[in-house]
Amino acid sequence: MTEGFKLIKSKHVSIVGVPFNGGQPVEGVEKGPLRLVESGLAEQLQEMGWATDYEANATIASDLRPASDPIVMNLRQPKYVSAVTKHVAQQIGDRAKQGNFVLTLGGDHSVALSTVSGVLDAYPDACLVWVDAHADINTPGATDSGNIHGCPLSFLTGIAEDHPDFRWVAPALRMERLVYIGLRDLDDFEKKTIRKHNIKAFTMHHVDKYGIGQVVAMALDHVNPNRDRPIHLSFDVDALDPSVAPSTGTPVRGGLTFREGHFICEALAETGLLVAADIMEVNPSLKDDVDILQTVQVGCSLARCCLGETLL
Numbered sequence: 001m002t003e004g005f006k007l008i009k010s011k012h013v014s015i016v017g018v019p020f021n022g023g024q025p026v027e028g029v030e031k032g033p034l035r036l037v038e039s040g041l042a043e044q045l046q047e048m049g050w051a052t053d054y055e056a057n058a059t060i061a062s063d064l065r066p067a068s069d070p071i072v073m074n075l076r077q078p079k080y081v082s083a084v085t086k087h088v089a090q091q092i093g094d095r096a097k098q099g100n101f102v103l104t105l106g107g108d109h110s111v112a113l114s115t116v117s118g119v120l121d122a123y124p125d126a127c128l129v130w131v132d133a134h135a136d137i138n139t140p141g142a143t144d145s146g147n148i149h150g151c152p153l154s155f156l157t158g159i160a161e162d163h164p165d166f167r168w169v170a171p172a173l174r175m176e177r178l179v180y181i182g183l184r185d186l187d188d189f190e191k192k193t194i195r196k197h198n199i200k201a202f203t204m205h206h207v208d209k210y211g212i213g214q215v216v217a218m219a220l221d222h223v224n225p226n227r228d229r230p231i232h233l234s235f236d237v238d239a240l241d242p243s244v245a246p247s248t249g250t251p252v253r254g255g256l257t258f259r260e261g262h263f264i265c266e267a268l269a270e271t272g273l274l275v276a277a278d279i280m281e282v283n284p285s286l287k288d289d290v291d292i293l294q295t296v297q298v299g300c301s302l303a304r305c306c307l308g309e310t311l312l
Helices: 029-038 041-047 078-097 109-122 152-157 188-196 204-210 212-223 258-270 289-306
Strands: 012-018 051-055 101-106 127-131 178-183 200-203 231-236 274-280
Touching: 012 029, 012 041, 012 078, 029 041, 029 101, 029 289, 041 051, 041 289, 078 101, 078 109, 078 274, 101 109, 101 289, 109 152, 109 231, 109 274, 127 212, 127 258, 178 204, 178 212, 200 204, 200 212, 204 212, 212 258, 231 258, 258 274, 258 289, 274 289
Parallel strands: 012 051, 012 101, 101 274, 127 178, 127 231, 178 200, 231 274
Antiparallel strands: none
């Protein structure tokens, strides 16, 4: 058993890069994983005492792109997104079953189809902490844009309409084991869905009202009341205020501060129950070099906090 991480068999982290942008229209996010790794993320984790392995998936986007991919049930590039995410879900599930901590670097947030599916395959009783400005729970029938990065949670929770390209996605995520932190840009359908299914959600209003420490405690009290379930964190960097992480595709003002974002990662790691984390939507093709470097550095520091880095 790894000191501080109750559910990880050895102090080994599997870094899975998913250089993929097919779930949305903004190019550049596929470069995020490599940029994070080139910034020394693996070496930083090794200095913290973690053994690392790295799956770059460098050619996955080209290898799995279909010759034809028409819009089906409003969704853009469904065959492409399905092929990539199904492939990566197997990788993540295999590494999680080995007892490794799985750190997935995106890529757009459609990649959560992979990460949540893989983690729940290994840990069926896991809960999911979704840190994001957006709820990403639109269904194929409800999405206005057709961009699948806004839909993964509808498939994972089983509320999506039957879509021929995503029948491989098991609706294994129970609503009571999903909690949001940092929401501030929601579609009307998503608001209705959260209320209808009584999904626990902490918007930026709640962060302002209660403080991030109390919000994280209340979030865990809901999805993990006895502190005995594995935790999967999926962190979209647009949850952070654009002044903190400017180089992302869908920035929204009024987000989490640098410290609030890091506190979430630190607090979840401190439970000893965190088994997997996603760092998503870093786009090193947006903004200028200073903003890009700042966002990449924030992505790396969030990952380090998930693996146990503390201020003292």
